[in-house]
Amino acid sequence: MRAVIVRRFGGPEVLEIADLPSPEPGPGQLRIRVAAAAVNRIDLSTRSGALTEAGLLPRGLPEVALGWDVAGQVDAVGAGVTRHRVGDRVIGLRDVLSAGGAQAEQVVLDAGAVAPAPASVPVELAAALPLIGLTADRSLTLTGLRAGETLLVTGAAGGVGGLLLQLAAPRGIRTVAVADAADEPYVRGLGADEFVARTDRLGTAVRRIVPGGVDAVVDAAVVGVAAHEALRGGGTFVALVAPFAPPPLRATRVLVQEVYADGARLAELAAGVDAGRLTLRLAGTLPLARVAEAHDRLAAGRLPGRLVLLPG
Template identity: 60%
Template sequence: MRAVVVRAFGGPEVLQIADVPIPVVAEGQVRIRVEAATVNPVDLATRSGALTGAGLLPVRDVIGIGWDVAGTVEQTGPGVTGIVPGDQVIGLSDRLDVPLGTQAEHVVLDADAVTAAPAGVSPTQAATLPLNGLTAAQALDGLDLNHGQTLLVTGAAGAVGGFAVQLAVARGLRVVAVAGADDEPLVRGLGAELFVPRTARLGEAVRSLVPGGVHAALDAAVTGAAALDAVRSGGAFAALVAGGAQVPLRGIRVFNHWIRADGTLLSRLAALVEAGSLALRVAGTMPIDQVAAAHRRLAEGGLRGRLVLTI
């Protein structure tokens, strides 16, 4: 079968479409025939060697690429219940040190990392949900805000930020969105009550709208100290990338959120999609053999949604 791998770090040119054996299921696992797999910033960091440089990914001869998947269950291993061959599913591969990712014709995942795909959407759309939706939902859980409190979301027009805005509003939070000036109608359409252009001095601009500062910040755009300055003393701050956690000034609770596969939570997110409460955004589609072009386009920035490889 075909799979996207890297055998040396570098630019998009190091990505290879390799011919590899079809993976074998073990106890508690399912094999999925992949129909769509999303391209995310973590894929670029894996390919470039940035994750290895940060000590997050050991050096190995072959590294698989891809986290999100939408497809059809082909086979289940011993002990798997509730999932049968033929089911349309979505899932997340959350391990870095693997020879095979989701950007492949087949992938094996733990059954508890998989759930039924949301009805009424295409596999291309469904593939955009697992990594970015779970990141936003789990980070919100970590911030532990109460109904009516205020949340700053940087990068609110992006994939993670867009999910964070929608999920926060569904929890009864007041959202201050930070994005490009042209994105104000988009993020307000996602439910943001207040808006600050990313060119503004963040702390001052946010505090002019929310006296004393917001209760918490979800820093999807990695603005760092500027976003921390917008948080009131004793608030909370969620960083989403390695090195994004700031010094916990003024008693602010600062943490790095590290994504984990969670089929149960993913099922709840899929239900929100089915109910029309959570929008999925596809920035474009490309066949798997154009994965290098997809990496180049993602690196250029400015996407609203995710690029998806069709298998």
């Protein structure tokens, strides 16, 4: 089967489409014939060697596979798998960096990492849900916010930020969205109660809207301490990237969200897509062989949605 790998770290030129043996599912696992696989910023960090330098990926691996999100069809199951059958349309998340990647023609995942695919959207949109959906959901849970409390979301027009707004609104959480000025209509359509252009000095701008500061921040745009200045004393700051987490000034709690493959919660998020409570955006699709182009486009920024690879 074809799969995206790197044998050395560097720019997009180090990406290879390798011909690898088809993986076989072990007990409690299943194999997915991949129809679509999203490209994420963590793929860029894997390719460049940043994850290895940070100690998140073992050194000395002969090759490293890429791809976290997958949508496709189950084509083999291991012993003990009863919830999913061959032929089922599924989505899943690969969260073990040294395992086979989702940007391939086939991938093996633990059965607990997989959920039924949303039926109401094309497969390429379904592939965009797992990583950003589980990241947004866990980030919101870590804030501990209740109805009536306030949440600042940086990067509100992005994948994680947009889902955060949509998850917070039905819980009665008041949201302050930070994005480019041109994105204000879009994020308000996702449920944002207040808006601050990202060119503003965040602490000052947010405190004009929420005197004393917000109860929690989810820093989806990796703004860091500038976003922390908008947080009230004793509030909660959720960072998505550990090296950019600010110190816990003013008795605040600073937490780093670490996503993991939770198939049960992913199934609930997929149901939210089918019910129309959660929407996703697609920036485009590319064949697997053009993965380097996908990395270039993602690194350039300002994509209006997710980029997805189609192995077929």
